[in-house]
Each structure stands twice: as structure tokens, then as C-alpha cells.
Amino acid sequence: MNEDRQTEKKLVIFALIKAAIPVFLIIVAFFVQDDFAFLKGVHPLHTDGLSGIFTAALVHGDEWHLWGNISALIVLYFILFNSFRPMSWTVLVLTWVVPYLWLWFFESDAWHIGASGIVYALASFIFFSGLVVRHTRLIAQAMLIAFLYGGVFWGIFPGKPDVSWQGHLSGFIFGLLLALYYAKDLRVLYPKKKYFEDEEDEDDVDDDDFDVGEFDDEVPQEAKRVKYHFKK
DSSP, rough: OHHHHHHHHHHHHHHHHHHHHHHHHHHHHHHHHTTTTTOOOOOTTGGGGGGGGHGGGOSSSSSHHHHHHHHHHHHHHHHHHHGGGGGGHHHHHHHHHEEEEEHHTSSSOOOOOOOOHHHHHHHHHHHHHHEEEEEEEHHHHHHHHHHHHHGGGGSSSOOOTOHHHHHHHHHHHHHHHHHHHHHHHHHHHHHOOSOOOOOOOHHGGGGEEEGGGGGOTTGEEEEEEOOOOOOO
């Protein structure tokens, strides 16, 4: 038991370290983004914005924009690496690229920057994984996501002109698709615990029926037939 706890503790610490890696990369990029021309956002339907599919998550407008994203990402990445270990790196790479690829196909003249596409993708993935798999641990994490970030999901709808709702929507939909895609694997990883055994069919227990009438002729007729189901 102590060894299991020590192993789990190490895995939690390791998950936190791995979660810090992409967040640290985003922070570093913020301080050097003006010095490197390749660090730019997505410019939808424009060839000059194609490279931004891979770098938009590294670019932020100011410190508040940066903090809003990394404060969410450190939590989301930790949950990803701690609870979704077999597919964690694949999900990390896909959520870094696919939402911004989809964003490029929207009609917009603006440059879209920031890691919010990843935030929406991961939050959606973790939330819907809990709903689809319905394991206690994943449901608890889904509720945590709803509590911490439920309000931000309004960002998938057109609203403020300076907010990339297209990127948010792309991330949200992609996270949902990832949850559906990995549902089978997650059910294997988190099997449901059975607290009650299914009742046996009467056909399966007929051989164990016990007729009290065989022993006592005085027992009323309506009470003579009593079934005792013995667990095998």
C-alpha cells in the first residue's frame, strides 16, 4: 500500500512537471515575440497567416492576456497528464494545432493570437470525457471544469470584437470530438465499479428452489412455495 502511494505521488509530481513545460514555453515566447518574425498569429484565409497555425498559441497581446491563458493551462495540463496519461502527449499536440487550423478557414480580416484555443479544447475534452465515460474521477474533474471555467464557454459565441470566438469555438468542438474518440480507451482505463450484483434470472435458480410443502402439510397452501436463491 505504501509503495502504491509513493508511486502515485511520483506520478502526480511528474504530471505537474510535464504540465509546466508548455506553459513555460509560452511564457518565454511572450518575452521574445517581438524579436522573432516567425512568432505570429493566424490570419484566416490568408497565406501569410498559415504559419500562425503552429505559433499563434505562443503570441499574446499583453500580460493580462498571457496570465488569463496560462493560469488556466497549468490546471488543464496537470489534469491531462495526471488523468489521461496514455493519450496525454497526443492530445497536447493535437489541441495545439487543430483548433488554429480550423480557425484559418473562418472568414476574418483580423490576426488571431493567444493560447485560448488550447484552453477551450482541453476544457471541452476533460468536461465531455466525464460526461461520456461517467467514471467517478472523470465526473469530478468535469464538475471542477464547469465550476472554474463554465462561464468562459460563452466565448464560443460572437460578441466582443477583440475576442477570437472563432478560435474558442474551434477548440470547443475539437475537445468534444477528442472526448468521443477516446471514450472507448478511457472506459478501459477507468472501468466502472459494480456495487450491486445483477439479480439472477428465475431460470437460473430453479434448481435451488425449496418447497416447504414437502416437509409440513400444515403450512397454508399460499405459503408453501418459497424460493431461496443461493449465491453460487
